[in-house]
Amino acid sequence: MTPIAPNHKPAILALSDGTVVRGRSIGSVGTTGGELCFNTSMTGYQEIFTDPSYHGQLMMMTYPHIGNYGTMSRDDEARKVMISGLIVRSFSDDYSNPIADGSLQDYLERNKLIGISGVDTRMLVRHIRTKGVMNAVISSEISDEKELIRKAKEWDDMEGLELATRVTRKEAQTVPSDGPYRIAAMDYGIKQNIINSFVNRGCTLRVFPAETAPEKVMEWEADGYFFSNGPGDPNASSHYGLPVVEAAKKSGKPLFGICLGHQLMALSEGIPIRKMFVGHRGANQPVKNLKTGLVEISTQNHGFAVDEKRIDTSKVEVTHINLNDQTIEGLRFKNFQGMSVQYHPEASPGPHDSSYLFDQFMEMVEQGAGHKEQATTGTEKSN
Template sequence: MTPSAPAKLALEDGTVVTGTAVGAAGETSGELCFNTSMSGYQEILTDPSYSGQVMMMTYPHIGNYGAFEQATEADRPHVAGLVVRQFSRDPSNSRMEETLDAYMARMGLVGISGVDTRRLVRHIRTKGVMNCVISTVDLDDASLVAKAQAAPSMDGLELASQVTTGEAYDFSTEGTRALAVYDYGVKRNILRSFAHLGCRVRVFPASTPVAEVMAWEPDGVFFSNGPGDPRAMPDAIEAARAVIASGTPVFGICLGHQLMALAEGLEVYKMKVGHRGANHPVLNLTTGHVEISTQNHGFAVREEGLDGIAEVDHRNLNDQTVEGLRFSRFPGFSVQYHPEACPGPHDSRYLFDQFVALMDGDAPEPPAVPTPTATPTDA
């Protein structure tokens, strides 16, 4: 698109803003969310967990270091669209292979720049996330608002089947432990993290029968991140329940965390805004230390009903929501946030080591971290 080509963004509540087009020409819709990361925009764009969502970046300058293949978490963008305050069309980076604008155009990703993202973020924080439409081809306000209102709600929407692998494949064939991964939209860095720790990693489609997965004789099963409403995934919940019943060590991240909770009879609810960014503080209740985490979720596990099922061992310090569970009735644990980062800090990478220890039959040890000079509070 030319730098001056017009574009509009319309929300389902009637809000309409005008800006300039970036990336591909066309029209797109999805749930408008915001991400507070200051960098890592290409990892965000290619994270399958963002399928069905239009991503608004709170950091004002996006695209300033271009785009390159090594920064991707999947083979294509999965966000529905991109909203930014100021788009850099003259990036500088020795690793750059193309501009972000060229990457988005090549991948068919529609975006809009020149938007007062600060005002829109405040609007979303007050009203809650809602559907929107970005268009470079239809600039009629009433038409765009109607399209946003007609877009499917994320509440009750199953999306993992759209991003999972088509067939099982081996990500890593070398290692002393066999890890089976249920792919609901798994990020590459999760797979790399396990492979780095000496795991043979086989990735299975989301609909794979548990009997087929267990026939591979895994030492552990991982339930991955992914998009959509976990409550709309009864087959995945049943799969988690069957794996849990087998006694095999289990680990879940994000959507996988929610599926494990649902399999154990806990409740999951849709959040008003959700958590998306690479700077969210999480209190590790085992060590008393605060970890800065990468987050990307619009659903959360309800804390009521945990007795005898699981205990909360990680808690979000911004809103006190559940960020991690240690389960009582089987060898397994799960976290709502993303310890693999990409983008983001690596404070919680020890969780992969803990799960490898669990696969080896050892009780996970708390991470070796220095004693804090001050006791964290949950204020």
């Protein structure tokens, strides 16, 4: 028998294909919907819930027990919870963690997140892997299954959906460091640990909102340009993303992209992006580095990918592939100084096998900026 939370209201999960499962409400009471996806991480649920790349998605955790170590404010990757809803098999109201701030239930209520527990997540994962990604609705206030199925069918599809502007910051912000290098970072939903990864390497960051005009970004005279992760269809973000990528390419400075940023850099070279049948989401995805032959265990979160059937090898070199399905996971660009990966080298949560990618980018920045002793410090130039 699937374990349930007996002190919580009944809830329903309805998929757009007519599949309906019942369980118990967790978090806030209400109705929510989005693209149903699953994450295979065993831990790190708070970092997952606050990852802006998950905006607009219902998150199903494949690990059966969720909530048993509580929550800690320091683990947030953004200023608020970003997922649209949560689906788990067994939910723990109690927690055992001496440094936790509180329970996951309190955290979900505080962030007004709606969820459901006590459902057969293994069955649902198999269903999605067979049928493909689809929309769904969670409700703890509507009991009419047909109405919920209708809502799921009417929910906006992720393909063609522009979401980065919903999670980006409203104003540019400088994040100082003691180092000499200046990185202009485009915020399409940037994670906090990406910012930390640059600051820890001596970079002062100027983080720009997603729709910032390229002229404004170029005014800051960065030593390198970073294009962040983010939610939604990259094709729908290209009208504001590509002009900045093109301006950065013309600057002659190195470029680095992660996730959505990787896809925008590929689009700038005319390489199409496709919607995946089932995305990659978890902290245990095997990636092969084609340059070294080594395998990295990576953190991933993407439902779109570079179209491997339409790759143009005169413009890019494929550097990394996913060993589960051969999806392209990394590129080096031949017409400008640029590198990008589909996955998350900053982890959070997950392994740090791929953190060297930040170091590789910094080597490119250092070569372009010249000797460190001749560079002006980021704090002096940050205004």
